[in-house]
Amino acid sequence: MTTPPVAPPLAPAPAVRLQHVGKRYGAGPVVLDDISLDIAPSEFVCLLGASGCGKSTLLNLIAGLDAPTAGTIETPAEGSAFMFQDSALMPWLTARRNIELALRLRGVPRAERGERALELLDIVSLTDAADKRPHELSGGMRQRVALARALAQDRPVLLMDEPFAALDAITRDLLHEELARVWRATGRTIVFVTHNVREAARLGQRVILLSSRPGRIAGQWRTAGADHVVLEQQITEQLRKEIRRNAA
Known part of the structure; x- marks a missing residue:
């Protein structure tokens, strides 16, 4: 008697889903263009890019603080918690x-x-x-x-907009350890904005690099099992390419 094949378990629905998201303010230049991204439940994702690339704008769109001018964003019905650069x-x-x-x-x-x-x-x-x-x-x-x-x-998604940028390097490293521990203990989905390559590679399970003007996804890296020194070099080189391209 042949045993029927067992269907693989279905992957959980994304905690956050962005499909062809764009943002423009009035008649001004396009800030974000064609951003498509799935973030899994309990995943820690870092959004990285140079100043002005639209990282914080994208975070505001995910939070529902602003609306996209193109595309769709799906987030949990319970909403998101937001942590700013200033403790406020x-x-x-x-x-x-x-x-x-x-x-x-x-x-x-x-x-x-x-x-x-x-x-x-x-x-x-x-x-x-x-x-x-x-x-x-x-x-x-x-x-x-x-x-x-x-x-x-008590929201399933935690959005963090450069929360450690104003701190000294030693304090920032200590808070990286604290945040990683809290993330493991709570199982929150975290989307963390930074312009610091080392911070992104150290904290995130996945690093998303945004290009500048307009912001598009220019690269993605998984950090699990990676040599962080090599990973930081790869991300830095791609970031430099984006900065040079924007300056040209």
Whole structure:
């Protein structure tokens, strides 16, 4: 008796799907052109490119903060959480209260907010700073509070717009480790914008390089199992080609 073949399991639907997405402001030049990209659930994707290539514009489109002028974008019905370059914490609130505010806006009952805020601070290794206000925290600590606040929104997708760009190299490296640990612990889908090749290669499972003016996908790299020194060299060389092409 012949055993019928077993069908392979279906791949999960993308967490984020962009199909032929374009963006133009009024009669101005095209900012983004024909961007098609699938991002899997729990995938960590870095969007890389020179300044002005449309990385942040693309992130805003995924977040629903702006609308594309061409193509379609599919995201989870629960929406996305957004983390900016600046921590944007309420200066008169403590770290815990900043997170409780996000929980309140999400509709979490008052009785649960305090404990949940401390749990989120523990995720980013900042429980000891729960009762400190932003001016009492270092830049790196403020960004960790901002990350905990983004996690408090409990969205399946986390969008991060150069959140570590203003930090010194040592603090940035430490936060890379923190973010990788949080990502593994929470299973969030992360789309991370950066202009730093090393940061992209270190953090992302996949690096997407955007060309400049207009922004198009100029290259993609998988980082799993790659020699990061070689990978960074390859990405840097392609980035330089794009910059030279744009300057010509």
